[in-house]
Amino acid sequence: MHGNYPASRRLTFRLVFAYPVLGGKQVVMSLLVSAVNADQPAVQNPWVLPKRALTVFYGCPEMPRLSHYFLPRPLFANKQILYLDGANQISPLLLASFARERGVDPSSVNSLIRVARAFTCFQLTELVRRVPETLKKFSADVLIVTALPDLYFDEDVRDREARASFEHALEGLVNLAPHSLSVAIFSDATSFKTKRRDFFQRLRNQADHVVKVESTPENKLSFTCEKNTPLLPA
Amino acid sequence: MPSRRFFRTQGCFVKSLQGWILDLYPNQHGMTLWLIDRNQSHYRLTDSFAPAFYVSGPEERLIQLRDAAQRKTTELRTRFTERTDLWLNASRQVLEVSVLRPSNFIGWGRWVHRLDSKLQLYNSDLMVASLYCWEKRLFPLSFVEVEADHDGQVLSIACRDDEWALDYEMPPLKIMQIRLSGLARIDPTHGRRAALEIEMDGTCWELDETGEPPAIQFAGLLKRHDPDVILSEWGDSTILPLLRQQAERLRSSLPLNRDESAAVQQSRGRSYTSYGRILFKASSITLFGRIHVDKQNSFISEKCDFAGLWELARLTKLPIQYAARTTTGTGISYMQMELAHRDGVLIPEQKAEPEDPKRPDELLVADRGGLVFVPKLGFTPNVAELDFVSQFPSIMARFNISPETVNCACCPDAPRIPELGYRICQKRRGITSRVVERLIAKRCELKKLLKTTPPDTALRMKLQRDSMKWLLVCCFGYTGYKNARFGKIEAHEAINAVARETLLVAKEIAEADGFELIHALVDSLYVWKEGATREDYERLSHEIENRTRLPLAIESVYRYVVFLPSKQYADVPVPNRFFAVGEDGEPKIRGLECRRHDTPPLLARMQHEVLAILAEAHDYDSYLRKLDIARAVFANYEDLLANGEVDIRELVVSKRITREPRDYQKAGVTAIAAQQLFGSGVKLRPGQNIEYVITNAEAHVPNDRVRAYALWEGWFGYDRKKYAAMLREAFEPFVLCVPKRAEPVLLSDSISENDLKRFPLFSALVTSRP
Numbered sequence A: 001m002h003g004n005y006p007a008s009r010r011l012t013f014r015l016v017f018a019y020p021v022l023g024g025k026q027v028v029m030s031l032l033v034s035a036v037n038a039d040q041p042a043v044q045n046p047w048v049l050p051k052r053a054l055t056v057f058y059g060c061p062e063m064p065r066l067s068h069y070f071l072p073r074p075l076f077a078n079k080q081i082l083y084l085d086g087a088n089q090i091s092p093l094l095l096a097s098f099a100r101e102r103g104v105d106p107s108s109v110n111s112l113i114r115v116a117r118a119f120t121c122f123q124l125t126e127l128v129r130r131v132p133e134t135l136k137k138f139s140a141d142v143l144i145v146t147a148l149p150d151l152y153f154d155e156d157v158r159d160r161e162a163r164a165s166f167e168h169a170l171e172g173l174v175n176l177a178p179h180s181l182s183v184a185i186f187s188d189a190t191s192f193k194t195k196r197r198d199f200f201q202r203l204r205n206q207a208d209h210v211v212k213v214e215s216t217p218e219n220k221l222s223f224t225c226e227k228n229t230p231l232l233p234a
Numbered sequence B: 001m002p003s004r005r006f007f008r009t010q011g012c013f014v015k016s017l018q019g020w021i022l023d024l025y026p027n028q029h030g031m032t033l034w035l036i037d038r039n040q041s042h043y044r045l046t047d048s049f050a051p052a053f054y055v056s057g058p059e060e061r062l063i064q065l066r067d068a069a070q071r072k073t074t075e076l077r078t079r080f081t082e083r084t085d086l087w088l089n090a091s092r093q094v095l096e097v098s099v100l101r102p103s104n105f106i107g108w109g110r111w112v113h114r115l116d117s118k119l120q121l122y123n124s125d126l127m128v129a130s131l132y133c134w135e136k137r138l139f140p141l142s143f144v145e146v147e148a149d150h151d152g153q154v155l156s157i158a159c160r161d162d163e164w165a166l167d168y169e170m171p172p173l174k175i176m177q178i179r180l181s182g183l184a185r186i187d188p189t190h191g192r193r194a195a196l197e198i199e200m201d202g203t204c205w206e207l208d209e210t211g212e213p214p215a216i217q218f219a220g221l222l223k224r225h226d227p228d229v230i231l232s233e234w235g236d237s238t239i240l241p242l243l244r245q246q247a248e249r250l251r252s253s254l255p256l257n258r259d260e261s262a263a264v265q266q267s268r269g270r271s272y273t274s275y276g277r278i279l280f281k282a283s284s285i286t287l288f289g290r291i292h293v294d295k296q297n298s299f300i301s302e303k304c305d306f307a308g309l310w311e312l313a314r315l316t317k318l319p320i321q322y323a324a325r326t327t328t329g330t331g332i333s334y335m336q337m338e339l340a341h342r343d344g345v346l347i348p349e350q351k352a353e354p355e356d357p358k359r360p361d362e363l364l365v366a367d368r369g370g371l372v373f374v375p376k377l378g379f380t381p382n383v384a385e386l387d388f389v390s391q392f393p394s395i396m397a398r399f400n401i402s403p404e405t406v407n408c409a410c411c412p413d414a415p416r417i418p419e420l421g422y423r424i425c426q427k428r429r430g431i432t433s434r435v436v437e438r439l440i441a442k443r444c445e446l447k448k449l450l451k452t453t454p455p456d457t458a459l460r461m462k463l464q465r466d467s468m469k470w471l472l473v474c475c476f477g478y479t480g481y482k483n484a485r486f487g488k489i490e491a492h493e494a495i496n497a498v499a500r501e502t503l504l505v506a507k508e509i510a511e512a513d514g515f516e517l518i519h520a521l522v523d524s525l526y527v528w529k530e531g532a533t534r535e536d537y538e539r540l541s542h543e544i545e546n547r548t549r550l551p552l553a554i555e556s557v558y559r560y561v562v563f564l565p566s567k568q569y570a571d572v573p574v575p576n577r578f579f580a581v582g583e584d585g586e587p588k589i590r591g592l593e594c595r596r597h598d599t600p601p602l603l604a605r606m607q608h609e610v611l612a613i614l615a616e617a618h619d620y621d622s623y624l625r626k627l628d629i630a631r632a633v634f635a636n637y638e639d640l641l642a643n644g645e646v647d648i649r650e651l652v653v654s655k656r657i658t659r660e661p662r663d664y665q666k667a668g669v670t671a672i673a674a675q676q677l678f679g680s681g682v683k684l685r686p687g688q689n690i691e692y693v694i695t696n697a698e699a700h701v702p703n704d705r706v707r708a709y710a711l712w713e714g715w716f717g718y719d720r721k722k723y724a725a726m727l728r729e730a731f732e733p734f735v736l737c738v739p740k741r742a743e744p745v746l747l748s749d750s751i752s753e754n755d756l757k758r759f760p761l762f763s764a765l766v767t768s769r770p
């Protein structure tokens, strides 16, 4: 996998943020959150989303669920989040439980987040394209997108159309630059058997940061930063 | 009245014809129409037609497209015009592109995409045949009057029929049936070999490899009898492809099409996912000028016979062969699109209207499904089932819920949907609401007419009604379905919310009137009151109907209902697992083995036989008496199994495979059978069904546990122990509502100590007594 990215390979460094993984995946996740130390400097904490940057997280099938664990930090700092859910995996109950863990009324969290689901790639593209419009009504600081480009692998959609729609979504992301949003994309694209794998490469190229999330043989989660634009020479 | 006249006008012969449109499809110059008249004669006609699609985008890009089209071809005509955007309810400038060679319609849409992927296309991927029907106000199987010239070119065509008519004349079709001998439900691509059976006008031919090759014999029959319709079983996947292959090998012609200029259309099968399930869409063989319907590959003709299929094709205006093979969801979608087209509304290529951003707690409420009150377990006599008639469609029609009417921009002060607070447009009637309204009305009128119609016609009308039921069932799913052109998740959520509210209101009314709610599920209520008569239940039904303003009907006042627990936990009630006996003695069954497609026929037969006996009971005491007779029947089945007297076909299990045979990790029986078929060269795809017989479920060697039925040979034996256990499990529901019989007492006074001592175990018990 790393061999595919010779340019970034030299700059790749492995941040080992290993958290214990026990039993089922859902248990794993709640343990992960309780292990977060909010006082850690940003560069060392995998749960912090880089500011004004496009970050892609990928590598394990649980990515959409994992996205939830990036939310408490901005939410409890009173930041607003727009969550475009192509994976249809958003769990309002999990968000409420985060609030309760912190002794916060879930309704205050609910007012800080807006969710829109997409069931087709065309809808996801449309949601991304409409972000500037949505921001006029709800000024988000963070944008989360799940299942990009996974949703574009749908075999019911003809290749040409999926490709065009995906390109429009990428353009939509480019157009967000003036809005100084933290954009995080959660994808499980690499586990698909598809001829459209190049979509993920296109997304990678466009991202400022790419982080691979893996479950290690020792039952821990590791975060590997594979691309880190600020470190790249101009 | 003669159906054909010739007369001379303006120096050329003009034919005047009356007949039904059997088939229609685009050609290089317009549309090909096949007409059948009352004398069973058929005519091939051509009507000029130039279907149009629309393109929207920035004006300079549209001008570039217009210029590019002019440079590229003479096949396209373009003009700027205005059409309506459904979501904005406002008109928008678009470039209309008319295609003068309709058979290239789809190709030109793709050309525009390639030219400029930023442009939005509308109407560009619709079926040309449907577009033609919309424009000319015709439909498949409509009765028409045509004037045509000597070459069959249509000079005028007028519909003398109405797709909303309740009773209509059908063409006298010549139907040829083809099938394979033997068990029809076994997929012949899994290796079943059988003779080809052909039936027409009561005469039957059997073609096999012993005489002249079947392809040549079949070609002869086709030429001689020239059927309008070929009704097959497994024609799509097996019979017609094999016949074509054989004809090709022999370099002999096989005139499947009537239209010699068209090539038979053969599509490949594929696996796909729908609502989280892996399904398989079989390959298909579509003919030109003649209709091919495969009963094994047509949901609607399997459920509703030809009468249902004809009705569906007429209403949806989808060509018959397409209507036979597609989902009823596509049918309802085309009905919506026809209305949109008439209103000048643009029909988008893809469903791109996404969800409106919501708060997480709002999402949680909106995402709720139908309401369920779990059933009261066990035997309850005199229970009425009250059903909201076509509840979801009725809600859409009654409350004007349609994707474009939910949270419209024009009615900020409109009344709100309970729980969700969504608004519904008060200015515009929704497209979905209009479609379902007409369907509901037609079903109601047919129901009334049924009561006064002779049995033959009544059966046909019942099948027509059933096919419309399937359209209506899909309506609701289609409001949220990912591929619906005019879908919007909020419409789906609004319908669900109204349905929940309605059920709650109904429950309150029933309980206020002293009825007990035994069970309620989405759109039906099971209620009971000591000594209630049918009139009492009718009064309740009227009261609920009046309050909710939605039609409610008494499905039945059951002699009794037995609600069953989950299979895993004996004390956990589950909806949709019960049996009941109606006033007329007809059993109603849900969730039992005999309702499932994968159940071995023996188990299903036993359950039906037992239910027929239990259906004679009127109350609990008589149920117990009937159960004794049923137990004897069950014991007889057990004996048959134990003695090895059961025909192997009665033990065939049918299961859908969810992955490629090689991808199965565990050696479950379905996986083993799939791998056996794969090993013998059968190509299997996820979503396909396979059939097998359990040979020895506990065998150490996985391959011995089960045998694919297609590979069955007489010397395999069936697993008596396993099938006996399955049979017992299938009988269990009938005794669950009866307290267990007392266990025999071992150490009763009637057994002497001496008797006991004769048995080592009992003597041990005796000696250990203090």
Ligand SMILES: [Zn+2]
Binding pocket: B408, B409, B410, B411, B424, B425, B426, B427, B428
């Ligand atoms: Zn309105």
